[in-house]
Amino acid sequence: MRNIFLVLKREYLVRVRKKSFIVMTLLTPVLIAAFYGIIIWAAVGSFNNERKTIQVIDESGLFKNKFKSDANTTFEFISGPVASAQRKLKDKEQNLLVFIPSDIMTRPKGLQIYAAKNIGPMQQNRIEKIVQQELRNIKLSQAGITQQVIEEANMNVDAQTFSLNDEGKTQSSSTIAAYVAGYAAAFLLYIFILIYGAGVMQGVMEEKSNRIIEVIISSVKPFHLMMGKILGVAAVGLTQFLLWGILTFGVTTATQTLFGFNRFTATQEVLNKQAEQADPELKKEMEKSQSSTLNTVNRFMESAQSLPLTQIFICFIFYFLGGYLLYSSLYAAIGASVENQQEAGQFTFPIMLPIIASIFFAQLSINQPDGSLAFWTSMIPFTSPVVMMARIPFGVPAWEIALSMVLLVMGFVGTTWLAARIYRIGILMYGKKVNYKELSKWIFYKG
């Protein structure tokens, strides 16, 4: 035990003092903050865009007043041949030209949009939607449905979701928040396992190619050396994770205090300013949409708070350790068996496969957190850490988590045993090209 600790300590200190560790640890929260900043800036900035003018040639005459101008776009109905309008378009770059043919009712695919440059998919979608909506309205009213009914039928559905907790009380559940949290946790875990697993392999290869291994191995049992290294790197991972948490929180808080504003109020201010500038006619419309935006934000915040954060945190640490131990011991075995990076490649691929598959399963499971794919892949130890982390924010029955954890522990005990058998032979083997047959023989070698 003393030796495991000594190896762990060395491994930890050497890695934590590395420049790359310090740079990565400090830079990542800054990058996250910057990423946030860009999103906010983009969100706020989009309101300040120049107004766009979209010209509409409506040969059918059905769309008068149907294209409503708003803060960013002005629709302008013009007449005259398309060709001349197209020529004008060339001069004023921002503008779009929409051409609605007279037979649009019978041939809806005849809608044409021209632009000097490219047409953004958002713009295209918006125009198509307006036309589609109008055509439908016309068809419906032709079928004898009154305008009033049509308007009433345009209901805005925005579901609030609830999940029943153990006491049978309903709790505002948080699909979006759970989605974000699940995906983030799964992805973080995936990255951590990959990076730190490969780190263990590098470390083992370094010791072998340095030839220090023979000196060390005459003082420390190979298993102790391997475990010390694996646990040392795990400690580095946890340190980085905690530092990221603290720094991200720190940077975010600092930014908010420094600029004296909260991003939601900022958004609101911009919206208000926008509303003042707009026509009184639009004002009402905008306030409505604005309140619904704020509503969504508030509900997201509220639901984020309803997430089982402590549980997510504890499970994250557990699944990180479990998944990492499972994979890193295999990585250690590979590092011990090969002599250079190229040779390592053929063996790392089959190990990376289930890790990569697990992030794929996690994406599928997020959409169906209680499906059978989600269930089974969160039980199999090779995929369970990543998949389970994706599911947990949605709420997973306690017995499933417990079972998955037990299986994971059994899984890493198994892989660690297997890896140790290969490791102890591999580290002293030089000048021999290994293959799977050779490796499987090593497992059964006596001490």
Add this chain to the structure above:
Amino acid sequence: MPNILEVHDVVKQYASHRALDGVSLNVPKGSIFGLLGPNGAGKTSLIRIITQITAPDEGYVLLDGERLRPEHIQHIGYLPEERGLYKKMKVGEQLLYLAQLKGLSEREAMEKLKIWFKKFDIKTWWTKSIEDLSKGMQQKIQFVATVMHEPKLIILDEPFSGFDPINANLIKDEILELRDKGTTIIFSTHRMESVEELCDHIALIHKSQVILKGSKKEVKDQFKEHSYSVRYHGTLESLPADFDIISHKIDDEQLNKANIRLIGDASVNALVGNLISQVELVSFHENIPSFNDIFIKAVGGEIPEEMTSLQ
């Protein structure tokens, strides 16, 4: 002299070949013991068993009369032939780490290291990275790492490879000093001149078996051919049938030089008597085989005539 290490009938089988086949040998306490043998003979396999890196399939090893146990690791210092250190680590930290792995506390390790750093006059290296040291300097550090925990038994595998003559001498003196303090040193090498110089006992391993062992004198006696090298003025007409003139030539100083072997129970005095009655003797000494000759003879069959005659 009691034995610090006894190897009894050790067998080590790897998948397709038997690395050690019933190896037995005794290493007397306080000796410098030469473990000799051609490449691939099984020396490293035996060392790995003594250092408990691997375990024997059959047989056993006694250290100071006890079966090998994990605690014995701290009584053994091992300098492998293929050696290395953590390149990016500082010299001081690295040695402290290695000393602690050998069971020393950090403070003990610090005290011992101070003595060695003073002795080798390398105090300024403490904070240097290994990669900033020359190869010879690294070897010194490696030697310190091997001996700093004051083991009873030190195993050195080709310790002089990579050393310049000055440093090789420094290490040689250290080895002798350690021996004088009562440490036993096992010295694995195929450089016979250092065996000649340092070892008082040897074992020769060939094809997984010990083919020769004993003290320096015992081994040499075993390979002695009872031949004598004689230099003289004058002409040697003939010798009785008990004496066989193996070779004769005239050397650079225009002296006759002959190698004469005693056959059967013929006495040295009789030879000398015969010689002085015929020629004027300049020098007379017994041909004692070098370890080089012994090695080649034992491993590769007969020693070419030329080699013995050069003695």
